[in-house]
Structures are given as structure tokens and as C-alpha cells.
Amino acid sequence: QAVLPTWPPSPLALIPKRDWDQSVSDIPVISSPIPLLKVKPPRCLLCLGSAPIWAQDWHLLDEDTMEEDSSQDAELQGLMEDAIYTTMRFSRPLRSCDPHDMDIAGDTVRVLAAYGLDDTPKLDRERTFVKSIFLLQIVHPDELEVPEDTIIHDLELTNFLIPEDDTTYACTFLPLPIVSQKHHIYKFEPKLVEHNETMVHHILVYACGNASVLPTGVDDCYGANPSFSLCSQVIVGWAVGGTSYQFPDDVGISIGMPLDPQWIRLEIHYSNFRNLAGIYDSSGIRVYYTARLRKYDMGVLQLGFFTFPIHFLPPGAESYMSYGLCKTEKFEEINGAPVPDIQVYGYLLHTHLTGRALKAVQYRNGTQLRTICKDDFYDFNLQETRDLPHRVEIKPGDELLVECHYQTLDRDSMTFGGPSTTNEMCLIFLFYYPRNNISSCMGYPDIISVAHELGEDAMDPMDAVMALNNIDWTPENIKMAEKACKEAQQTVIIKTIDEFVENTTGWIQDITPTPRGVCLESIGGKVEPLDKIPAGFRSAPAALRGSGMIPPQHFSLASLLFAQGALYWLLATLQAGI
Template sequence: MKIMSLLWTKSFLFLLSIPCLCSSQLSPPPLRFSAFLDHSNLVFMSWDHDAEEIMTFELRVKTTGWVAFGFSPHGELPGSDIVIGGVFPNGSIYFSDWHAVDEENLEEDKSQDYQLLSLTEDEIFTTIRFKRYFQTCDPNDLDITGDTARLISAFGTDDTVQFSKGQRFLKSLFLMRVISPTELNDPKIFFTHDLKLNDFPIPVDETTYACTFIPLPIVKQKHHIYKFEPIITTHQNRSMVHHILVYACGNGSVLPTGISDCYGANPDFALCSQVVAGWAVGGGSYQFPNEAAISIGTPMDPQYIRLEIHYSNFDLIPGLIDNSGIRLYYTLDLRPYDMGVLQTGVFTFPVHFIPPGADTYKSYGLCKSSQFNEMNGTPVPDLKVFGFLLHTHLAGRGLKVVQYRKGEQVRIICEDNKYDFSLQETRDLKEVITIKVGDEILVECNFQTLDRTEITFGGPSTLNEMCLAFLFYYPRNNISSCMGYPDIQQIASALGQEASDAMEGMIAMNYVEWNNETIKNAEKAAKEADQTVIIKTIDVSVVCLYLAEWLGVGKTWSALEFETKAHGRTKVSALSTAEILPLPLLLLTQLAFTWLLISYQCRI
């Protein structure tokens, strides 16, 4: 490797020349995964990984100048791990491993850990193929993990590298995909069916939950829905759609007509709780694995769904018309199993709170599956979990879903410690895992509120918070969700506040003087507080389990510092939708009242 020139200016300037050794190589094998890294489709990346923990990348960039690619810690340039390469006009190439010191200066790594495989250029494109290990032991290289990656790409018009002046892009991407489209069985004959709103006027409100009920395809024999994809209407080059959920309805339900607020004055628009498909910001289409799909067309299958679309119109733009929804793909080519979705996490009520000014604050929601058989009506087979979707709002920084059996941790089912609100997608597990009746599922969410001066409460608005994990599994059962929430009175007491009931407990949080110490005390109290577990079925019957002990016993981080002990205080009650679901949006007192109602109904 021969350095031809290396110039430093305010924006950083260098040229690096090495002989071209790539022109006579055979065509490399195709890479399984691919995505554009920019909105204009100028930077196309393919990638793959193997059992030796090596990641191979190929970038095809619409330029004849320099090309850069790398990893950012949290989306900013300083601290980023970057590789830069290109082809000089004389045909020689340059390629080297660098890191960003600040917004304007790069330094070459002493350890060159990216291995160049090929580098070519034609009249339009520069194509670079290289590889590196997931972990290089170089402190200037960022590890490649199962978390969401923040990828930086950039290019210039010639071979004088001025990184701060080139076109630069940032994209969040999940690199550890395990199933490529070519590994999925596409049926030869299939049909499509759209579940969407038609010419819906988006209200001039920051948050709107619009719901309607739509029939599934009418078929005379069993079919399988094997794929879904979003239909998103863009407005002024952006989407107002925060998420779309499709809930299956029990066939005995009496459903309203029209479009209304999902959680407003008419509780019937919150009927149906069995999630069958979902999309959120940053997601794309999803095709189920070859083993399972959603069944339609049999007497046991739902005939109607509730379509829920959450709009975020923060700029209060008037006159917007929307036609968003979900497109279903279905076929007679049946899979071995019918699949279901289990919603877990923290039950979405204002009893779930996050203090302001927190660099990190963890919330926990428990699912205890001991009542599954009773709720299902028949014994529930083992759940074979193959995929997941994680969901928080803007303060969310990471999520973990952990499985326990008889008080011992079995595994971390899934996690993302670099969660990005702008990339919410259904992901496949590396291997199918088994959940047995009686197991406990703990969802941990990590939040950051350094930019907030008021408490963030759980709720439906994007400015509220959620802590949810959707687990995709087979064979299906009637359980739609299993979530928990902590005893707010215990938390208030631990923070030196008096509260005679849950309402006073929530109000008391506003009188706490929040600082690092009280934030840590609140997190510890919420972690150790008794949890009420709410289990819902497709017909919205509910069981509430009041767990008498939640003991932190100082285990290692991988065990989430938890040991659970249920003392058998259980009450089973069938509650109406009006008793379960929150009342008008964004009104904390009404949400709190609803929470008190369900709390009263569930406890002994």
C-alpha cells in the first residue's frame, strides 16, 4: 500500500493509492440481503453474514468519486467507524479503515480490520465489496450486534475525499436477518385483499386513533394469509401514519359501522384484541416462514378485523386525506400450522410512568401464563415463537423479552439495545423457541428523558409511552395478550409519598423532586412492586393475577436481577370492553379512572 498524498484541512482531505488486484477475480457469490441507504436510491447495499461471525458488504453507489460507509454509535458522526475507497482515473484503487474524531476530522485506524474483496468503477457506478468480523478488538471499530445498526454512507463527485462536503446519509437497519426472500416459499397462485381507510380526512390533532371494521376475504375453504405489506399515503414527502394494527374479531362480536376514535366515547370501536398483523414507522412487508400462516375460511377463523391506524399530525396540517392500510396476500397452498400473535409488555395505562431527566430508566411488564389453559378453554399447546416486533415511543432506547420457568431464567427471547423509533419492523428469530404454559415472560424497556421536564405517562399518544413486544408463534390459541403493570401505591410509598388509592398514587408522582437518586429509587420500586397481570382472549374475556411478591435478588444483568414468586392470589373475571379499555385519548384523569376500574375488578 503506497500513500500518494494525505492532506488535512478543516474538512479533512486525503488520497490513498494501492494497486488494483481485483479485475481478474471470478464473480463473487450473491449476498442474501439488500437495501437502499438513502431516499433517492443512490446508495445500494447488499450484505450477508456467516457462522464464522464475518459480515460481507457490497456497496453500489451512483458516483465515480470516493465512497464511504460505516457504523455510528447513535446516529452522529463523532465516534463512527468508517471505511473509504474508490478508483483513481488511472485505474488504481484506494481503500482504508478510518474513524471519526469529530464532525470535521477523520483518523486512519492503526489496525486495518476491513478486508477489501473487490473495487470497480464504470461510467456511472462505483462498486465496493469488503468484509470484517463482528468484533475486531480494535477500540476504533464498532461491534456488529443483533441490535439496530445506525449506518453512515457518503460519496463525492471525484477522488478528493472531503467527507464533510460530500453527500452523507444515515439509515437505521437490522443487519442480523436470518431468512432471505429466496428462502421463503412463494405460492404460484395467490390473491390480495386490502384492509384500508378510504379518503379519510386526518383530523387537525396531534394524535388520532382511527378505527373501522372490515371483512376478511370471503372464501369457501381454508386459505392461509402468508404475507402482508403496508399501504402508506405520503403527505408532503412524509407519512402521518405512526402505526397500523389489524385485530381479529371474535365471530360472536356485534360490531359497529363507520370510522371512529378507537378509544373514544363509543367503546365498541375498541372491540377485538387479537393482533394478526402490524406495521409501524420504518417497517416494510413481512412474509411468514414456511411453517405457519394466518388461517381464514374455516368456522374457527375470524370473519372481520378491526383496522386501527394511529396518526401523528404534530404540525396540525389541515386538509390531509389518507388511504393507508395493510395489503394481505393469501393462498390455497397451506402451511403446516396456523399462527397467532401474543402481545406482551406493560399494560398501557398512566400507572406506567417515566421520570423526567433520566439518562436511563427501566420499566418492566410481566406475563404469567399459568391461567392460559383456563382462559383458552382447552389445553394450550407449546408456543413455538418464530418472530417478534418491539414497540415503544420516542423515549424508548432498548427492549428485552426474557423467558422464565419455575423462577429460573430460560433465555432472552429477543432484544434490541439500540432501538430506533424510526425502524419498527417484524423480525425473525435465529431459531424457533418454545414457551410452555406456566412460563413467565418479562418485558424490559429502557427509556431516556433527558430532554423532558415533566413525567411521561403510559398512553396512546406518541408523546406518551408504551412498552410492548408482539411474539409471533404457532400453533395458534385464543390468548391475544398477556401484560402486567406495577402497584403504583407501593411505588409512591417507596418515594415517600402517601397514597390511599391508585389515583392518588399517580398524582403523587408529580410531587416527587426528580433527581438521579429519586429516579433510581423509582426504578427499583417499580421493579420490586407487585404486578397485576391481565390476560385477554380474542373475545375480550380477562383474567387478572395479583402477584404478591416481586423480589430483586441482585442477580447478574443477564438475569435482569429478577426472581418471581406468585403466591396464588388469583381472581378470574370476564370484563366488558367498556370496563377494560381507556376512555378519551390524552385525558390523564379519564385514563386513570379506567385503570382504577379494571384494578378494582381484578383484585381480591
């Protein structure tokens, strides 16, 4: 007998056996019942010669006890094993309405997998693996169409000696491809040197305004030479856990036109926590471009909490929220030309190690309109550019609010906003079209008023930040600080590609959760509008379409168990013994 998961992406899933690379102890702990698909008599779904395979929908009650679901919502469609992979094809409604099944939504999912040496389904720590997956983006960019005239261009450092410091931000300025007519960059991917992957935290490519006077060489991005922090309009980015990303068929990054950027700033963040010496690196970003033009020129808008020490997180917090406001009412003024409505199609979320969840919320005329994007189970080790299921329209005058949820139970001192991995960030990058000149729109609270609310005297922002170290961070003071930051007036900083900066002010509004309807059915599930895949959304590649079974070859694992990894209860049990 074997046990398979009940929570595949919709409609199909193929999972490589050796692609489970994260330790159980690496995952944050969250809570839900555990759904399982248990392969067991009484009915034969597939037969491997004379050996039958059965499948049933089960759930786990505790570490050792399982029982069959009253609602059988998962269907095994095929199973195959060779020398490298065990491949399963199965399906389940996004929302099965079974209380033992978690809803499949637009969040990161921790998948827990285990196998055994006999027919007793159990969690064996030595044979248990965890991987974070975003289930709703089921098509990898490598499976999409590639234009025949594609040209590849690498933006990279060359033999850069990584310092022995914990954190290094290395920057250099490089030309974009020189073309005689307009082209579109339609895809990018990280270019990582083998064995250095664990040291590269993120890679960002910033477009430079054509009036910029740029330095040469490689230097600290945010060090003594301020020239190396020029150019702040992100055009592509990669972070830990991400892979390649191909833009939708109607958008691309324009190059070759008079107003297009000609140079970029390449920023690579290295985390050398083991302080290794003599390590050279030539990482970067590989871009793919074509003369086959798309309909729209795309841009990236950076939102969130302005990254500097006014952003603070108290130690020992079970839960702590930070907010960064963007007001778009000055976009046209600072852009220097009318700003068309922004059509958002993708996003990238970014915090550091204490981040647990992020969301971007849109307001219009003082009323909450929608949640643009979110991840309630954010994983620092899986930061990737993701498609929105529906394109979202942002009009001039709308307000955009980023909320970041942190947990600092493992820290006994203050955490401040900053560039190091042990500092924190609260950022969301929105991928949109048509492009304008706005590069970022971020906010931060009046830190002096926050200090006063916490009973500390402060004459200027530096005094206020220093005073935070004097506070006894009890749970009551932590909640008081969170409330003070949320209710303080926010300064909003808007910046253009040419480094022009405009400030405004605003206030944080409450976020109203989007309720889901009552689940009334179980067999087959209940489909709501937010569950439907809209027309034009990327479909599964041809190799995965259809409902036919995969002809199995052989199945040597005596017991294979999959469970939803996003579980407070289960992972708390596992981690207690690790």
C-alpha cells in the first residue's frame, strides 16, 4: 500500500522524487488538518502486472493514526517509477468542502513527503522530505513558446571575489543589448555559478535613466560611493528559490528606442555566513530578447515599507505587522506625462528571514477595492515571480497598501530594516503595462510619534530609533508598537527612473478580509468566482493535458506518504524532536 496527496495543482501534477530538498526543520509552523490519498484495497485503479495499486482519500489524526475521509475527493490518475523519478498524476477540487482537506489558494504550500520500507504508513524522520511549492502556477517558462529569432544576452559579474563578510552588496553598471530597431526582452533567468548558489541571496537589474552619469568597476551598492546606488527602477529580479520567468505573450521589456534605458545597474546580494575565503563568482541574469514585438511595454512598480532603520521589529513577537503606503495621486505630476491606467499581471514578494506573510491591497475613493496579491504562507526559500489569475487595473488616485507579517520568537534583540539578510525588508514588486517613469512608491511611519506613544522622548528620528532599545518588549508593548506604527502618519516617497523624488503623506486604512462563501457540497467541491481560471490564463502544456493514465512501469516503494506541509500541529510534533 502507499499513500498519496489529496492536494494537487489543478488539474494535474507531476512531482520528481529527488526534487525534495528542504529539511523539515526549515519550515515555519502553521496549522490545518492533514489530507492524504492512501493507496489501499478495495478497488484496483492501476495494475502493475499482477500487482494492483489502490487509492483512497485519507487524513492523519495524529503522528501515527489515519482514517478514511467520509468524502472521497481525490482521484489517482496515474503512477510511474523509474530509476530516478516516482511520478504521480492525480486531481482534486481547489476547494473540496471536506473539512479534512485544505483549500488550494494563491499561497505557498509546504508539501511533506515520506516513504517507508514496509506497508505501514507512518512518518519516518529519516525518510521525510519537505518542499515549498506554488501550486497554481503550473506551467514552467521553459515549456512556453520561444521565438525563433531569440537572442541571449548575459548581464553578469566576472570573477568577483566574494568578501568574507556576512553580507555584501556588489554593484556594477552594464549596457543593455545594442540593437538598431525596437526589440522586446520576453524572458529572464538567473545565471548562477555551481556551488555558489547558497551564497547568492538575490539579483536585481535596475534600469538607468539615459541622463545618468555612471561609474565604472564593481563596488558596494550602498557604501561610501553613492554613485553605485544610482538607478532604482527594477526591470527584472531573482531571489532565493526562484527560477526563470517568461512574460505573458502580449508584454515585454522594450529596448532599442530613444526613451528606452541603455544601461542597467546589476546588484547581487551575497550572504557569506560561513565567512569563506577565496570564493570567486560570475553570477548574473540571462535575458532573452526578440524582434517579434509584443503589444505592450512593461514596467515594474516597487511598493512597501521604505528600507531603512525606521522599520523596526520588536524581539520575541509571535506576530507583528508592518505597513507601507503608496498614494498614486501625484504619479502624473512626477511622471512628466499622463499616466495610463496600470494593468498588473504579475508580482514578486520579498521579506527576509522573519517574514511570514505579505499582501498588497488597493483602495479607491477611500474604499477597499481588492487584495491585489498575497501569500499567507510566505517562504523565504521560495521567492519567485508569479502570475496573477486576473489582471488588476490601478487608476491614478488609487492608494496601495502593503502589509507584512513577521514573527521574531527566535530573536532577543531588535531587528531593523536594512540590506543584510538578518535585517528586514517589506517589499512587493508589481509587474505591469504600459510602462511609465515611476520606479517606486513606498511609505514609512512618523517614528517620533511612535516613540512618544511608547513613552520615550525623542527630538529627531535618530533619537526615536535609539530609544526603541530602551523598551522592555512585553507582548503588551509589542502590540502597542504595532498599533502606534499603523496609526501614525505615513510619509510616502515616490521616485522616478531619473531619480527624481516627490514626497507626500497619508494614513493607513484598515484591511477587510475577503470572505469566502459557505461550502455546501463535498463530493466534487464548490467553485467560486475566485477559484475559476480565467480565459487567457496560462494553460497546462500539451504533455499534461487530458485525463488518460500514465502507463506505470514498476513501483518498488513499499509505502509512500504525502501530506500538506502547511501544518502547525504536525510540524510542531516533528520539529520538537529535531
